[in-house]
Amino acid sequence: GQSLEQPSEVTAVEGAIVQINCTYQTSGFYGLSWYQQHDGGAPTFLSYNALDGLEETGRFSSFLSRSDSYGYLLLQELQMKDSASYFCAVDGAGKSTFGDGTTLTVKP
């Protein structure tokens, strides 16, 4: 089976940097994805790592270490609009399994 762990809540101030960690256990692994979901909306894709290392997309970066079954999402220059839930998801065995999500609150 597949299981993921990520912190339930994170709070930070505007302009700061936040790192959301994700550890996983899985049988079969293609990659680790990150999604953002605002209240009442559907998830939107942020980043994907299939190989070890850092992927950078604007203010957001994602890191993967397959040997440690660990990844993180790094959000820089936080803005109020970044307040949302962030989910890591493991792609494997033909489907994606989501973590429970991390609620990020950005304060002024």
Place this chain on the structure above:
Amino acid sequence: GAVVSQHPSRVICKSGTSVKIECRSLDFQATTMFWYRQFPKQSLMLMATSNEGSKATYEQGVEKDKFLINHASLTLSTLTVTSAHPEDSSFYICSAREEVDSPLHFGNGTRLTVT
């Protein structure tokens, strides 16, 4: 970018009726589509994996006869909630991917309320 359209966005129905939700990939062919259910403040729970031209694969605990899934073409999958009850009220979200190792693209979700 890849776009997935889901319809309707919101539906209210009476207990005992059936509701159909459509999921379309607009600019790509999706050999596989996924249906998720999400309760407030909770994660996305995979209900079933839908493959074009074959029967859907349901996750453990999901009733096949209650949640009927049809993947009629490479761009369309439908979820029918049969004989809906208030406990079926939830946010239903479809997603699709172009290839096995490509990211998921989500529809905007359907908020179902059963009265």
